[in-house]
Amino acid sequence: MKVDLLRFITAGSVDDGKSTLIGRLLFDTKNILADQMEAIEKASKTRNAGEIDLALLTDGLRSEREQGITIDVAYKYFQTPKRKFISIDAPGHIQYTRNMVTGASNADLAIILVDARHGVSEQTRRHSLIASMLGIPHVAVAINKMDLVGNSEDTFLKIASDYQELAKKLNIKDLTIIPVSALNGDNIVTRSENMTWYTGPTLLSVLENVNVLKDYNAEDGRFSVQYVIRPQTDALHDYRGYAGRVQSGTFKKGDSIKVLPSEQESKIAKIELGGNEVEQASVLESVTILLENDIDISRGDTIVSANSSPIVSQDIDALVCWMDDKKALKSGSKYVLQHGTARTRCSVRSIEYQVDISTYEHQEDVDQLTLNAVAKIVLRTAQPIAYDPYQSNRMTGAAILIDETSNITVGACMIE
């Protein structure tokens, strides 16, 4: 049987029991090793945490352990016979929105934790908006701490209905709502005996069964050229291979292609993987494409299927999450835009509106964006870029803004 990979992010805060939930998943799937367990027991004792604190499994840096919180994005790896998992753990507080956006950018699924005692909160709304904005295809809402509300079905149904109402305002393709207790392990890996009224899947079962590769855009052939392979040896004198990763769709030998932004056309002569010829290459595969005729292609160019063109433009509308804690984004500011393997300078034409990520309200007349702000902006790039709208193609609709002097990544853009 084919074992594949799922990346998921868990959104929630310490108070919601997020780290406990991840600890529980690892523990109940027998992914905690003896020495790790021993280290946690030792740490739990020194901090007088009482029982063994599964949350300690995910707290990495010393400053995080001292404050008992997760500051940065942390990754955990575990597996079951069905699948391998990369757990992305990002902090949930509003001041760490950029970290959650970062973690969410690569996630196939989001677990959104809701405290059963408090129901859908401002934080739930915020996390759900980020999941939707970043185009995460699957959302599992875990209504946690069910044990503290007497495992009440009514409470669960009320919160589930509130959430469904909220989800209508968002773009969530696949939604599952599950009553759980991370502390007791109810409906995480094993079905709860305390909530026999619940007949849906456990959290692990959702994680194991969502179809990941189906989420990628399979229609539009896109390939961003990373590097040109030219061995220039006697035997391979004329070899010219374009190295890159298929961002969406499928490429086959003989396919007609177009190179953007130059609009040159050609056909695929050969596709290679590690020096061996392969029939075709699909989304996520790193291959080398050889073309029938010699045309001028370099890093930053995009090879696309001739029958489906992306948008090629210098004027871009995008949702941006601002990540710089030192300098604000202003109308007129200039940055380096990195999109695929292309980099070009750009300037901010205007800030259309800022989004309140808790109420979803739009605020106009905003003159600058500070750390963690989410806004719709209009950019003008120095060179045209070839893109698809983010919500139809996460690979070719994403871009980052880089500060020209500090070189720091300052913005995450989802192109509209």
Next chain:
Amino acid sequence: MNFDYLDQLEAEAIYIMREVAGQFERPALLFSGGKDSITLVRLAQKAFAPGKIPFPLVHVDTGHNFSEAINYRDQLAEETGSKLIVRYVEDTIKAKGLKEPTGKNASRNWLQTFTLLDTIEEFEFDACIGGARRDEEKARAKERIFSFRDEFGQWDPKRQRPELWNLFNGRIHKGENVRVFPISNWTELDVWNYLKREGIDLPSIYFAHQRELILRDGRLLNNTPVIEKDPADQIVTRQVRFRTVGDMTCTAAVESSAATIEEVIAEITISRISERGETRIDDQQTEAAMEDRKKGGYF
């Protein structure tokens, strides 16, 4: 489509290798002779085939390495046609007048940092590819794939660049560099399964063999003159293999009868002790040992 997790991990690592070649002027691959860096070399070969790997292999030799690993290194460099650069901790100790650590658990492991930073300066490397994995240790679990280092080689966990999608930002100023970890998302088991799938031979010390060892505090260390003996040490002969192949002074052996790659995989699959916890003495000193070493410029 038959694209499984190993294909996914391989495709991601090849993508990262190519980003390095595309974004930097003078990259290098840090090679130790261990299984993780052997995996890196294979990935680099695949990334640039049929061309050669477009960067040199760099080894910081503590002088306390297993001869099997050193021989393997030289042979691999020859087979792949890669340029091999070796720099010695011994030379750094002499040139800088550093004090060689002494005592029971003395190790040159920390001194490697000086040699590495000097080597980066000497060749003006702007990117160094390494085989670190996030599943190895808590501080590594939080490190980026493109990990920015300032002009002193320091890692600042609080000033890491956000790393979004697969858009790696390798823009730096002169004198700064980036450490790049293409197999960040691999586990120990993934590495072994990949080596098996690719049919890659490993240095013999990775497989069960009889060896004379020092038994110290429940751990088995290679019996070599570079480890200062303690009265409490016992010399024993056991059937062992090494799970990690680092400097002899801080790498312990595990008792094992696994003589083939399949047997090693079977043994790891049922093992209940994590890789670094079992064999790395350097991480166990304090809870933040790795975090502190990385801040100082360690790999």
